[in-house]
Amino acid sequence: MLSMFLVESKRQWLIFKRYPVESIAGVVIFTIIFIGLFAGSKYLAGAGVHFGNRLDLVIAGYILWLVTTGLFAGPGALLLEDTRLGIIEQLFVSPLNFAAFTAMRIFSGLVQHLLLIAILVVIISLITGSRLDYRWIEILPFAGVILATSGLGLATAAYALLAKQVSAILSIGQFVLLSLVVTPIQSFGVWGAWLSAITPINPAAQLLQHQLADGYSAGNGELMVALGNGVVYFLAGVYLLELASRRARRLASVGQF
Amino acid sequence: MRELEIAGLSKTYRSSGGAVVALDDISLNVRRGEIVSVLGLNGAGKTTLVKIIAGLIEPDKGHVRLDGMEDPTRSRYRKCIGAVFEGNRNIYWRLTTFENLEYFGVLRGLSLKRARERANQMVSLFQLDSKRSTVAAHLSRGMQQRLAVAISMVHEPELLVLDEPTLGVDIENVISLVASLKALSQAGVAIVVTSHQFDVVKMVADRIALIVAGRLVALESKAEFLASVNKGGYSMQVREPIDGARVDQLRALGVRFEEPWLHFPEQALYAVMDVIRPLPITSLNSIEDDLTKVFLERIKDHAHA
Numbered sequence: 001m002l003s004m005f006l007v008e009s010k011r012q013w014l015i016f017k018r019y020p021v022e023s024i025a026g027v028v029i030f031t032i033i034f035i036g037l038f039a040g041s042k043y044l045a046g047a048g049v050h051f052g053n054r055l056d057l058v059i060a061g062y063i064l065w066l067v068t069t070g071l072f073a074g075p076g077a078l079l080l081e082d083t084r085l086g087i088i089e090q091l092f093v094s095p096l097n098f099a100a101f102t103a104m105r106i107f108s109g110l111v112q113h114l115l116l117i118a119i120l121v122v123i124i125s126l127i128t129g130s131r132l133d134y135r136w137i138e139i140l141p142f143a144g145v146i147l148a149t150s151g152l153g154l155a156t157a158a159y160a161l162l163a164k165q166v167s168a169i170l171s172i173g174q175f176v177l178l179s180l181v182v183t184p185i186q187s188f189g190v191w192g193a194w195l196s197a198i199t200p201i202n203p204a205a206q207l208l209q210h211q212l213a214d215g216y217s218a219g220n221g222e223l224m225v226a227l228g229n230g231v232v233y234f235l236a237g238v239y240l241l242e243l244a245s246r247r248a249r250r251l252a253s254v255g256q257f
Numbered sequence: 258m259r260e261l262e263i264a265g266l267s268k269t270y271r272s273s274g275g276a277v278v279a280l281d282d283i284s285l286n287v288r289r290g291e292i293v294s295v296l297g298l299n300g301a302g303k304t305t306l307v308k309i310i311a312g313l314i315e316p317d318k319g320h321v322r323l324d325g326m327e328d329p330t331r332s333r334y335r336k337c338i339g340a341v342f343e344g345n346r347n348i349y350w351r352l353t354t355f356e357n358l359e360y361f362g363v364l365r366g367l368s369l370k371r372a373r374e375r376a377n378q379m380v381s382l383f384q385l386d387s388k389r390s391t392v393a394a395h396l397s398r399g400m401q402q403r404l405a406v407a408i409s410m411v412h413e414p415e416l417l418v419l420d421e422p423t424l425g426v427d428i429e430n431v432i433s434l435v436a437s438l439k440a441l442s443q444a445g446v447a448i449v450v451t452s453h454q455f456d457v458v459k460m461v462a463d464r465i466a467l468i469v470a471g472r473l474v475a476l477e478s479k480a481e482f483l484a485s486v487n488k489g490g491y492s493m494q495v496r497e498p499i500d501g502a503r504v505d506q507l508r509a510l511g512v513r514f515e516e517p518w519l520h521f522p523e524q525a526l527y528a529v530m531d532v533i534r535p536l537p538i539t540s541l542n543s544i545e546d547d548l549t550k551v552f553l554e555r556i557k558d559h560a561h562a
Contacts (some may be wrong), residue, residue, distance in 0.1 A: 003369040007360050015351050018392075086346045090408075093311050093340050095332035095366040249330070252270060252279075252305070252314040255342075 001104060004096060008108040016112055027116050030066055031123050037062075038128060056213035059130050061182045063121055064145060064205050068177045070113050071149040075102050075157035075241075076166040083164070088255045092245070099241040102157055103234075106150045133215040140223045141211065144204030147230030149177070152200055154237030158244035162253065181205040197225050200233045261287040261310070261416055261447055265319035268305055279305040280316070281471040287416070292438065292448040294462035294479075296552060302471040303451040304343060307420045310449060311340045323416060336366050339409035343420035343451070347405040350394040354385050354404055357393055358411050365412035375411050383407040383437060399430025406434060410441065417441065419450040423457050435460045455548040467552075469559040486554040489523040492547070494540035495533060506532045520544065 016023050079102070082088045092098055125131065156173065160166035184206060185196035196202045204226035210216035218226075248254045266283040269276050280302045287293045295303045308314040310321055312329025320327050326334045341347055348357050358379050362372030380389050383403050388396055393404065406422060419438075423431045431454075438461050442448055452458050458465070465482040467475035475482065494517050499507070504514070510528050512521040521529050530538075544550070 003363045003367075003372070006369060007363045007372075011349065011352060011356070011360055014356065018351060085350065086342065087349065089308075089311075089313055089340070089342045090347055090361065090364070092313055093335060093338065094364045095335040096364065249313065249315045252268070252308070254308075254313050 001096070001100070004101065005104055005108050008105055009111070012109045012112060023112075023116060026070075027120055027123075030120060034062060034120075034124055035127060055128060056130050056132055057209055059124055059128065060132060060209040060212040061205075063117060063124070064208060065178050065181045066120065067114070067117055067145065068149040068181060068201060068205075069174050070117075071106060071110075071146060072153045072156065072173055072177055073170050074106055074109060074113075075150075075153040076160040076170060078102075078105060079157045079160050080164075080166060083255055086255070092249075092254050097242070098245045099154070099238050102241060103150070103154060103238050106153065110146070132212040135211065137218070137223070138208055138211050141204040141208040141218070141226040144226040144228075144230035145181075145201055145208060147227075147234040148201040148204060151230070151233030151235070151237030152177075154234075155240045158237075158240040161241070161244045161248050162251075164253075177201070182209075197229060200229065203229050259289060259324055261449070262322040263287075263306075263310070263319070264322070266306070266309060266316045266321070267318040268302075268309065268314065268316050278471045280309070283319070283468070283471075283473045285466055285473060285476050287447045287449055289415070289447055290442050290445045291463050292442050292450060292461050293464045293466055294458045295449060295451045295466045295468060296458065297451075297468035298556065301468045303468055304420055306468070307340075307418045307449065307451060308342075310416075310418050311338060311342075332366070336412065337415045338418065339365075339412065339414035339416070340418045341402075341405045341409045341420065341422050343424065346393075346401060348393045348401060348408060351392060353390050353392055354396070355380060355389050357404060358408060361408045362411040365414075367412050372411070375413070379407040379411050382440075384433060397427070397430075399426040402426050403430055403434060403437075406437065410446075415446060417446055417448045419448065421452055422450060423452060423454050431457060455552065459548050467555055469556060472559075474559050475555060482555075483548060483551055486551045490544045491521060491523065491526055491529075492540075492542045492544055493519045493521070493529065493533070493538060495519070496537045496539045499533075499536065503532055 079088065082091060091101060094101065121132075152173075156166060156169055159169065180199065180201040182205075183202065185199055185202050186192045186206060188195060196206065203222075207216075207218055207222055207226050211218060245254075263286065264284045266280050267278075268280045269278050283302075283306060285293070295306060297303045305314060309316050310329070312335065321329055323329075323334055323337055326337070328334060329338075349360065352360060355376055358376035359369075359372050362375050363369055367375060380386055383406070385400070385404060385407065388400055388404075393401060396404065402422060402425075406419070409417060409419075423434060426434065435457060438448060438450070442461075442463075448461075450458075450461065459479070462479045464476065464478050466473060467482075475485075477485065507514075507519065507521075507529060510521060510525045510532070512519050512525070512529060519529070
């Protein structure tokens, strides 16, 4: 699987290098959207208003949302692309398990994805003057966000494998992800913390936003919930894709549109 | 590999519109170094059979066994098999020839180092040296197909399944592909190939499996299959009209007239030529070679059965 990880990373890098416009266009579009939102809010609030750490929270939320949208859409979009190109049958004939292979692909493209997000973070910081609080401990909730989102992405790929279309889910999914990232479910009364803990992405995303924006020091329990939530949803995504692969073989629908 | 054994395979596709039997109790075997060509009309079940062998479709009944391994989804089975599927490009368009071979080599279980070694070997074996660094999207259809077959062989499988490998490929690339398949079979690779191009089948097949409406109606050596309808003989075409006296003489020799062809038994060849002389003969074919005709006759037999 390590060799596969390396050649898949190389493939994604070569495609990025040969056809850079597609990836860079994403960075440009998301920067423009943020500038629009930022300038609009400033105008509405008036010239004398300072957003303070609320701005940092918004930036942290926006960046996390961008991280999740790419990871969520990746597996389903790649699967449909491979189906269109007539590659998917070759992936199924491989000795590697298809669900494990698809999960591995998310991580082989992760560095590239995060590199583009980092460029965006730098641009946004320069525009807004905001400085987020980066610490090593934040890797844990960040891993929770990545894992939980990947799990949802794998579940979407499972649906795409059987239904052969996924564009509606990917479009609606962006708004669902936004609410999962920015909604403070933990503050919804006495059950809020429990509800947040079982909601995908939410505990990790909420914790990370507060760490980045307020310099919040998280307890071990909060860190474990954030990471655990990610691991559970990731494994659930892999399992659903495995079930979908078996069903596609039974229905003879691998690669058939 | 010693043998691919297919026993009692059945598959029915069910949808809201009803059920379609794709395969009905198919059994056959393919030996090491043998090329079995699966023939049938569109929708006969050829692709379903190939995809079951490759582990892409789960049969309702029966099994495929490769050297004792019965589950085509197992890693060990898959390491032994290479496949090219119909209508697919089977390659990444944005990668070069070499990068595709390297990528799919690793995908098929080779280490990165071994995949690179094999990629170099396949580039030479399939005469792709001049296109080594060409992005696959810029290769001709024939070259792409040659690359797809090279990719299916990169991990040195013992069984190769090919679904319409020469569809849309120009004659030069067809000849090159046929030569590669012959070389692989001589090296001991078992090959199952479906094709509608009978000239290709004639060139490569050792045995022919004929499928009609999901049922295997013939599994014969190529020679037996060809002889099954035409029992030898010739077909002749003459440029000028044949007069009545000659027609009577020819009928007496057993000639059957089917405009613009004359068909007659093998032993009547020289007698027929004597009668025809000096009319110009434009075509003379051994009927044994006419696989298309045999195929159509055999299909007709079973349609009427």
